[in-house]
Amino acid sequence: MNAWPPFTVEVHASVRELAAAIARRIADALRTRPALVLGLPTGRTPVHLYRELRELCAAGLADFSNAATFNLDEFLGVPPAHPGSYRSYMERHLFRHVNLRRENIHLLDSGAADPILECERYERAIRSAGGIDLQLLGIGDNGHIGFNEPGASLSARTHRTRLHPETRRANAALFGGDWRKVPAEALSVGVGTILRAREIILIATGRAKASCVQRMMEGPVTTRVPASLLQLHSNVRVVLDKAAAAFIPPRGRPQSAGAGEARYPRRSLRG
Numbered sequence: 001m002n003a004w005p006p007f008t009v010e011v012h013a014s015v016r017e018l019a020a021a022i023a024r025r026i027a028d029a030l031r032t033r034p035a036l037v038l039g040l041p042t043g044r045t046p047v048h049l050y051r052e053l054r055e056l057c058a059a060g061l062a063d064f065s066n067a068a069t070f071n072l073d074e075f076l077g078v079p080p081a082h083p084g085s086y087r088s089y090m091e092r093h094l095f096r097h098v099n100l101r102r103e104n105i106h107l108l109d110s111g112a113a114d115p116i117l118e119c120e121r122y123e124r125a126i127r128s129a130g131g132i133d134l135q136l137l138g139i140g141d142n143g144h145i146g147f148n149e150p151g152a153s154l155s156a157r158t159h160r161t162r163l164h165p166e167t168r169r170a171n172a173a174l175f176g177g178d179w180r181k182v183p184a185e186a187l188s189v190g191v192g193t194i195l196r197a198r199e200i201i202l203i204a205t206g207r208a209k210a211s212c213v214q215r216m217m218e219g220p221v222t223t224r225v226p227a228s229l230l231q232l233h234s235n236v237r238v239v240l241d242k243a244a245a246a247f248i249p250p251r252g253r254p255q256s257a258g259a260g261e262a263r264y265p266r267r268s269l270r271g
């Protein structure tokens with residue numbers, strides 16, 4: 001018998017449809033729980049979702065006035081106002097367009113004089129907000145979540161980390177297209193902190209993500225694929241477009257055409 005609760009998998013026909021569906025889910029969560037604590041990702045994947053959230057907020061259909069946000073990660077050593085910082089990214093795509101209160105927006109400080117103290121401060125801030133209710137995640141081509149890069153071990157808590165070259169390349173657009181200008185170090189919420197979120201939505205789009213999505217869902221739980229640790233959580237929704245779902249075996253795919261949902265049985269813990 002499979003003792004592990006299943007992932008819930010949702011496959012959408014287009015990125016636009018996927019973004020609209022997640023935005024509606026967040027707006028609903030805000031209606032049920034106005035003081036929702038959201039964990040937020042950056043990167044290319046959530047750009048469409050943030051646009052949908054801006055539109056829902058402008059139409060009066062999403063109210064962030066009592067909500068709080070905690071971003072997952074931040075580069076180290078860039079001034080917070082630098083266009084490449086994740087703070088700037090969040091301002092451009094979401095924060096300056098919605099009715100979040102400034103004091104309820106939390107990011108790791110990219111200019112922190114003492115990164116260790118900054119990580120401790122962030123963990124305390126998440127705890128005093130009551131923990132993360134809904135954690136949104138992207139996934140790196142290499143299987144990372146946040147800036148928890150594949151390796152022989154992972155940090156449970158918020159920590160300072162070195163970025164893999166492929167992660168720096170994936171972020172080159174924020175630094176004038178030159179990956180060598182992407183900081184080599186970052187601060188990231190740890191995997192243990194992510195796993196304490198009450199609910200997790202992992203979003204992946206595009207064929208380049210199909211293989212890491214498969215390894216996350218089908219492979220062993222291993223620090224070599226940090227997203228595979230999500231198999232240990234009991235409330236994870238994996239939201240994919242068709243391209244990212246290309247390697248998910250048929251039993252995990254919705255039967256109907258277009259968007260659909262399926263429970264995805266997990267394998268037992270290995271390796």
Ligand code: PGA
Pocket residue numbers: 041042043044045046137138139140141144145146170
């Ligand atoms: P991407 O990054 O959305 O730019 O592909 C995802 C991630 O690294 O989490």
